[in-house]
Amino acid sequence: MEERSGDPGPDTKDVFAALAKKRVYIETYGCRYNFGDTANLVEVLKRYGSTCVPSPDRADAVVINTCTVVGPTERRMLRRLAALREKLLFVTGCMPLVQREAIFAVCSPVIISPDAIREAYRSVQTVAPEHVGIVQIAQGCLGRCTYCITRTARGQLVSFPAGEIRKKVRTFIEAGAYEIQLTAQDTSAWGRDTGQTLPDLLSDLCSLPGNFRIRVGMMNPATAGGILGELVDAFESDRLFRFVHLPVQSGSDDILKRMGRDYTVREFEEIVSAFRRKYPDISIATDFIVGFPGETEEDFSRSLALVGRLKPAKVNVTRYSQRPFTGPFEKKDFPDSVKKDRSRLLNAHA
Numbered sequence: 633m634e635e636r637s638g639d640p641g642p643d644t645k646d647v648f649a650a651l652a653k654k655r656v657y658i659e660t661y662g663c664r665y666n667f668g669d670t671a672n673l674v675e676v677l678k679r680y681g682s683t684c685v686p687s688p689d690r691a692d693a694v695v696i697n698t699c700t701v702v703g704p705t706e707r708r709m710l711r712r713l714a715a716l717r718e719k720l721l722f723v724t725g726c727m728p729l730v731q732r733e734a735i736f737a738v739c740s741p742v743i744i745s746p747d748a749i750r751e752a753y754r755s756v757q758t759v760a761p762e763h764v765g766i767v768q769i770a771q772g773c774l775g776r777c778t779y780c781i782t783r784t785a786r787g788q789l790v791s792f793p794a795g796e797i798r799k800k801v802r803t804f805i806e807a808g809a810y811e812i813q814l815t816a817q818d819t820s821a822w823g824r825d826t827g828q829t830l831p832d833l834l835s836d837l838c839s840l841p842g843n844f845r846i847r848v849g850m851m852n853p854a855t856a857g858g859i860l861g862e863l864v865d866a867f868e869s870d871r872l873f874r875f876v877h878l879p880v881q882s883g884s885d886d887i888l889k890r891m892g893r894d895y896t897v898r899e900f901e902e903i904v905s906a907f908r909r910k911y912p913d914i915s916i917a918t919d920f921i922v923g924f925p926g927e928t929e930e931d932f933s934r935s936l937a938l939v940g941r942l943k944p945a946k947v948n949v950t951r952y953s954q955r956p957f958t959g960p961f962e963k964k965d966f967p968d969s970v971k972k973d974r975s976r977l978l979n980a981h982a
Contacts (some may be wrong), residue, residue, distance in 0.1 A: 647722075647742060647744050647748060648677070648680055648752060649680065650693075650722075650742065651677055651680060651682050651693055651695075651722070652680040652681055652682060653680070653681040653682060654682050654683075654692040655682070655683055655684075655685045655690060655692045655693075656682050656683070656684055656685065656691055656692070657685050657686070657687060657688045657690070657691035657693070657694050657695070658670055658673065658674065658684060658694075658695045658696075658697065659688075659694070659695070659696050659712070660697040661696075661697060661698060661705070661708075661709065661725070662697070662698070662699025662701065662705075662726070663701075663815070664766055664815040665768060665771075665815045665816065665817065666697050666699060666725055667766055668766040668767070668768045668815055669697060669724065669725070669749050669750075669768075670697050671759070671760065671766055672750065672753040672756075673695065673697075673744075673749050673753075674760065675753060675756050675758045675760070676749065676752045678756075679755075679756050688716060688719060691719070692720060693719070693720040693721075693722060694716050694719045694720065694721050694722065695722040695724065695744070696712060696713060696716070696722070696723050696724070696725070696741075697725040698723060698724070698725035698726060698727035698728065699725060699726060699727070700725075700726050700730065700731060700785070700955070701726075701781065701782060701955075702950060702951075702953045702955070703953035703954075703955070704953070706727070706731070706955075709727055710735075713735060713738050713739045713741070714738040714739060716739070717740070721739055721740075721741040721742070722741055722742045722744050723741040723742070723743055723744070724743070724745070724746055724749065725746065726746075726781070726785035727785075728743045728745075729745070729746070729785040729786075730781060730784050730785045730956060730957060731956060746771075750771075757799070757800075757803065758803070759800070759804050759807050759809075760807070761807045761808050762807070762808075762809060763808065763810055763811065764809060764810075764811045764812075764813060765800075765801070765804030765805075765807075765809035765811070765812050765813065766813050766815055767797060767800050767804065767812055767813065767814055768792065768815055768816065769791070769797050769814050769815070769816050769819060769822050769833065770789060770790060770791045770792055770816040770817070770818075770819070770821065770822045771786050771787070771789075771792075771817070772786045772787040772788045772789045772790050772817060773788075773789055773816075773817040773818045773821055773852070774788070774789050774818070774821050774824060774854075774855060775852060775854065775893075775894070776894070777891055777893060778890065778892045778958055778961075779891060779924065779952065779954075779955065779958050780958060781955035781956060781958060782817060783817070784956075784957040784958075786817055789818075789821050789825050790825065791822050791824070791826050791828070794828065794832075794833055794836060797833065798836060798837060798840070801837055801840060801846075802840055802842075804844075805841075805843075805844050806842075809844060810843055810844050810845065811844065811845055811846075811847060812837075812846045813847045813849060814846060814847065814848050814849050815849040815850075816849060816850075817850075818850065818851060818852040819848055819849045820851035820856040820859065821852065821855040824855065829859050829862060830848075830851075830859060830863060830866075831859060831862035831863050831865065831866040834846070834848070834866040834872065835866060835869075837871070838871040844871070845870075845871055845872065845873055846871055846872050847872075847875060848873075848875070848877075849877065850877045850878075850879060851877065851878055852878075852879070852893075853878050853880065853893075853895045853899065853903055854895045856903055857895060857899055857902070857903055860902075860903060860906055861906075864906050864907055864910055867907070867910070867914070868910075874911050874914040874915060875914065875915045875917070876907060876914065876915075876916055876917070877918070878900065878904065878916065878917070878918055879918055879919035879920075879948075880897070880900045880918050880919070880920065880938065880942075881893060881919060881920055881921050882897075882920065882921065882924065882927070882931065882934075882935055883897055883934035883935035883936070883937060883938030883939070884930075884931035884932075884934045884935065886926075886931060887924055887926070887927055890924065890925070890926055890961075891921070891924065897934070897938060901938075901942070904942065915945040915946075916945055917945060917946040917948070918942065918944050918946075918947055918948070919947070919949075919950065920935055920939075920947065920948070920949050920950070920978055921949075921950050921952050922935070922950070922952065922971055922975050923951055923952040923965075923970055923971035923975075924952045925959075925961040925962075925963040925965060925966075926961070927952075927966075932974055932977075935978060936977065936978060936981050939978060939981045939982055940981060944982065946982075947978070947979070947982035949975050949978050949979055949982075951968075951971035951972070951974075952965075952966070952971065
């Protein structure tokens with residue numbers, strides 16, 4: 633099996649030099665973290681005299697920032713890469729960290745490690761004058777979710793220094809951004825590897841001068857629960873959007889255990905209740921996976937019941953698909969028809 637390597641490699645500078653003074657088209661897929669990588673890459677390319685263009689037809693080189701979180705996304709990535717294989721093609725994102733063989737089966741690109749982008753950006757530190765600034769606060773996670781390929785791609789939790797984050801936020805504010813989006817694979821895990829906490833970071837960032845607000849990205853209930861009191865209090869600041877994204881994934885404790893999620897439905901609901909008691913107007917977003925191996929009709933009915941109790945502002949429903957480096961599970965996968973039916977039912981209850 634291929635293994636993730638965070639080493640940017642000795643030819644990192646050569647990778648960016650190959651894009652120097654070229655017209656570059658960048659296509660980005662997946663989460664806000666990937667879009668943060670792309671924003672950093674654009675600033676690095678400016679330093680190399682490159683310009684970004686709006687279509688591959690006008691480009692000397694094409695960069696695809698990939699996502700491979702579920703099977704359909706992986707297939708979409710491979711089709712797109714195959715369609716662009718005649719171009720001077722560069723690939724970054726999660727996919728080359730875990731599925732290089734699949735990429736090289738359809739094209740012959742140059743790989744840009746996300747870690748190489750981050751390392752190169754450290755000597756740049758500029759931002760585009762956008763209204764919304766994406767600020768990455770950590771990479772990797774502490775989770776052991778049995779369905780997740782991202783934890784293999786991005787590795788163990790590495791919290792970025794508070795001073796570095798503060799500087800990036802301040803730079804965005806000075807460039808005119810009025811919304812700062814904090815992103816990570818699990819924002820509530822920030823600081824667990826350095827003896828700090830997300831509420832500490834939020835307090836620091838909220839003290840910055842300027843006309844801006846902060847949107848906190850996805851938090852795992854398993855890590856948010858350990859800092860719940862301080863986390864809820866942190867949202868008192870007018871600087872923070874009253875919005876939390878807490879993926880629950882299932883309304884069944886049995887399925888949560890099989891998923892390796894490290895919390896119960898009751899613990900998840902206690903987190904939501906704590907936020908709502910203090911901020912009745914807060915928006916709650918959550919995620920569910922349907923058709924997880926072993927999910928019985930009773931398990932699924934508990935997810936329906938949880939949505940009914942929760943009444944979230946937004947629900948993201950994903951049909952389970954087994955990914956490389958996850959499982960294996962002793963139970964057979966469900967037919968697509970079952971997953972589609974459950975997805976439709978859950979969306980209808982949301």
